[in-house]
Amino acid sequence: MNGNPAMTETGREGAARLNWRGIMDKMGIVIVVLIISALFAVMDENFLTWSNMMNMLRQTAINAILAAGMTFVILTGGIDLSVGAIVALAGVSGVYFSQWMPALPAMLLGTLVGAAAGYVNGVLTAKTKLPAIIVTLGSMTYLRGIAYVVTGGYPLILNDGSFIKMGQGYLGPVPIPIVIMLLVYAVFFVILKYTVFGRNVYMIGGNSEAAFLTGIRVVPRMTWVYTISGICSGIAGVILSARLLSGQPNVGSGYELDAIAAVVLGGTSLAGGMGTIVGSLFGALFMGTLSNGLTLLSVPYYWQLIIKGIVIVLAIYIDRLRQRGARG
Amino acid sequence: MRKSKFYAMALVLALLTSMLAACGGNKEASESPSQSASPSAASASPSSAGGGEKKLKTVAMTVMTLDNPYFVAYKESLEEVAKKEGFEAITEGAEFDLAKQQAQIETFIQKKVDLILVNAVDSKGIAGAVKEAADAGIPIIAVDVDADGGVTSTIMSDNKQAGKLAGEYLVKRLNGKGNVVLVNGNPITSVFDRVEGFKEAIKDHPDIKIIEDQNGKLNRDDSYKVFENILASHKEGTIDAVFGVNDPTTIGAYLAAKAANRSDFFFVSVDGSKDAVEFIKKDDMFGETSAQHPKAQVVKAIELAKDLLAGKQVERTVLIPVDSVSKETLSSFTPEF
Known part of the structure; x- marks a missing residue:
């Protein structure tokens, strides 16, 4: 199955003959999200209100945006452990720049810092052929260190009103983080599905040797993939700092695992080559719904951890079954 | 193989359902049957509930971490007081993650609790969430450390x-x-x-x-x-x-x-x-x-909350003495x- 250029065709074929397999492959997580939402709606009157839905989506936005970038990385068979640290560094940088300039350039620079961090990850991974898990484990540590050095360990307070809007404002009735989340997904959906670059990402993940032999320039492609993850982390970091009214150097630890979990829950194979970006959005939604609903139902905190942990293990288990299924 | 995947999906759902039922069941029974009938109607006017009542029904608290016995003492003290006074107590740990703590407070607001106790991960950074609670008309009291954003009161050790x-x-x-x-x-x-x-x-x-x-x-x-x-x-x-x-x-x-x-x-x-x-x-x-004395702090917080509900003024800062x-x-x- 891996490395077959026909791989990219499965999307259209699957849609054509709409059978149970196809639905489970593409839509499994959507169904799970719907069922669990229905459960929560029945069990708690506050769940299915407009304000709670907006609240839940806004909380999910950060993880969802990280998962969008992580999808590209995992599709190539890689992993990016540094996204949480990039969130912290980009947030801190954005707030830092906002002391000297208007909100928009400050936010863009913050995102750019994220992109730069991702670019370095990409170059190191693609050129040195070191395992991505090692490269990004390293950058996860040094980027966090830089965030601490920049701030001296203290949070930087954000005072710029239009910057704060990025996290706390609304576009009509919809919180801005949700709007940005949807924009990010729209853009990356198109890139992944309708561009040569997107198709190359799948092929590299399927079999990078074969991809190289068919003439794909693997190194620049990989560099871009990690840069995209960096951009997403940068955007998430800027939004988060606006939400928290401060650049927090210690924020975001563990976010990489949430993002990876969202991607895998969304049906992307950790081995690369298989998956969709829309799945990741629903994977993030699933985790957000779970957190929100469990708290609304007053499930004791320690139990919430147990439930979430089990869900993540089960997600990996499903991933295994999917891979075996595809082979057989 | 496809069958086993379907089986795994079903397993996830079964597990979740049973866990939710097991965990949320005990006190859900008392409040949800009458309300769950019209979830769509609730979405029309989310702010109607809890208007004229003068009694503590639900108190929610978020502490910076639950891996230090000191903060577990807050949890246990709150549960103890809750049992005695007959309200529901919810405690969550933020694992030193400010974003997580903010999300927890936002969910408490959606749950329309009567009182929020916050033990802030970061006194300044939590301001946004505190303001959201204040805007929603929910009294929010800081315990152990001060919090910006307009808390009703702060109760901490001296x-x-x-x-x-x-x-x-x-x-x-x-x-x-x-x-x-x-x-x-x-x-x-x-x-x-x-x-x-x-x-x-x-x-x-x-x-x-x-x-x-x-x-x-x-x-x-x-x-x-x-x-x-x-x-x-x-x-x-x-x-x-x-x-x-x-x-x-x-x-x-x-x-x-x-x-x-x-x-x-x-x-x-x-x-x-x-x-x-x-x-x-x-x-x-x-x-x-x-x-x-974390217990004294929690007891004091509940006292203040009752005063608030009775329309009384409360002190902005209460220092609880310590002993050598x-x-x-x-x-x-x-x-x-």
């Missing part, structure tokens, strides 16, 4: 006094002369106040010098490692006393000293935890801990956590 008591004990035992290591903590007001109180107590004794100031991150593990490094760079006889800003910190440092066979100094601390009291009992090297616990005062003290 942390300055805690640092001061530790400092006074240290001055007395050192006879006004010696080198002191400060194992500091994360930048939160309670830690600042303790260090300030401590420095105040030693300031009239110029022969007492702080020779190291390092962050043990308020937990045993990091403090252990930090203190190992301090020991490596300060040979036997160059340290006379150590101040750790809370018990996990001091105990971590104490255990590192024990492991390195160093006994040329003593420790003072803040918290009054069971563990620290045990060490004070057994070993002269663990000198003092200034005991906090050392070998001499040990017999009259029972640790709360």
Whole structure:
């Protein structure tokens, strides 16, 4: 199955003959999200209100945006452990720049810092052929260190009103983080599905040797993939700092695992080559719904951890079954 | 193979359903049947509930972490008071993650709880979430550390006094002369106040010098490692006393000293935890801990909340006194956590 250029065709074929397999492959997580939402709606009157839905989506936005970038990385068979640290560094940088300039350039620079961090990850991974898990484990540590050095360990307070809007404002009735989340997904959906670059990402993940032999320039492609993850982390970091009214150097630890979990829950194979970006959005939604609903139902905190942990293990288990299924 | 995948999906759902039923079931029974009938109607007017009532039904609290017994004591105290007074208590841990704490407060708001207690991960950064609660008309009281954004009230230990008591004990035992290591903590007001109180107590004794100031991150593990490094760079006889800003910190440092066979100094601390009291009992090297009373803080918070609901004015800041616990005062003290 891996490395077959026909791989990219499965999307259209699957849609054509709409059978149970196809639905489970593409839509499994959507169904799970719907069922669990229905459960929560029945069990708690506050769940299915407009304000709670907006609240839940806004909380999910950060993880969802990280998962969008992580999808590209995992599709190539890689992993990016540094996204949480990039969130912290980009947030801190954005707030830092906002002391000297208007909100928009400050936010863009913050995102750019994220992109730069991702670019370095990409170059190191693609050129040195070191395992991505090692490269990004390293950058996860040094980027966090830089965030601490920049701030001296203290949070930087954000005072710029239009910057704060990025996290706390609304576009009509919809919180801005949700709007940005949807924009990010729209853009990356198109890139992944309708561009040569997107198709190359799948092929590299399927079999990078074969991809190289068919003439794909693997190194620049990989560099871009990690840069995209960096951009997403940068955007998430800027939004988060606006939400928290401060650049927090210690924020975001563990976010990489949430993002990876969202991607895998969304049906992307950790081995690369298989998956969709829309799945990741629903994977993030699933985790957000779970957190929100469990708290609304007053499930004791320690139990919430147990439930979430089990869900993540089960997600990996499903991933295994999917891979075996595809082979057989 | 496809079948087994479907089976796995079904398993996830079955597990979740049963867990939700098991966990949420006990008290759901009392409130949801009448309300769950019209979830769509509820979406029309989300702010209608809880208007004219003058009784605490649900109190939600978020603490910075639940891996320190001190904060578990908040949880248990709240549950105890809740049982006695007949309201529902929810406690969540934020694992030192400000974003997580903000999300927890937002969900409490959606749940329309009657009172929120916040033990802020970051006093300034939490302002946004505090404001959201205030805007939603939910009283929000800070416990243990202050919080910006318009909390109704702040209830905390007199942390300055805690640092001061530790400092006074240290001055007395050192006879006004010696080198002191400060194992500091994360930048939160309670830690600042303790260090300030401590420095105040030693300031009239110029022969007492702080020779190291390092962050043990308020937990045993990091403090252990930090203190190992301090020991490596300060040979036997160059340290006379150590101040750790809370018990996990001091105990971590104490255990590192024990492991390195160093006994040329003593420790003072803040918290009054069971563990620290045990060490004070057994070993002269663990000198003092200034005991906090989390239970008194929670009881006071609920008192204030009731006053608020009755339309009374409440104090902006309430300081709960601390006690110095050392070998001499040990017999009259029972640790709360």
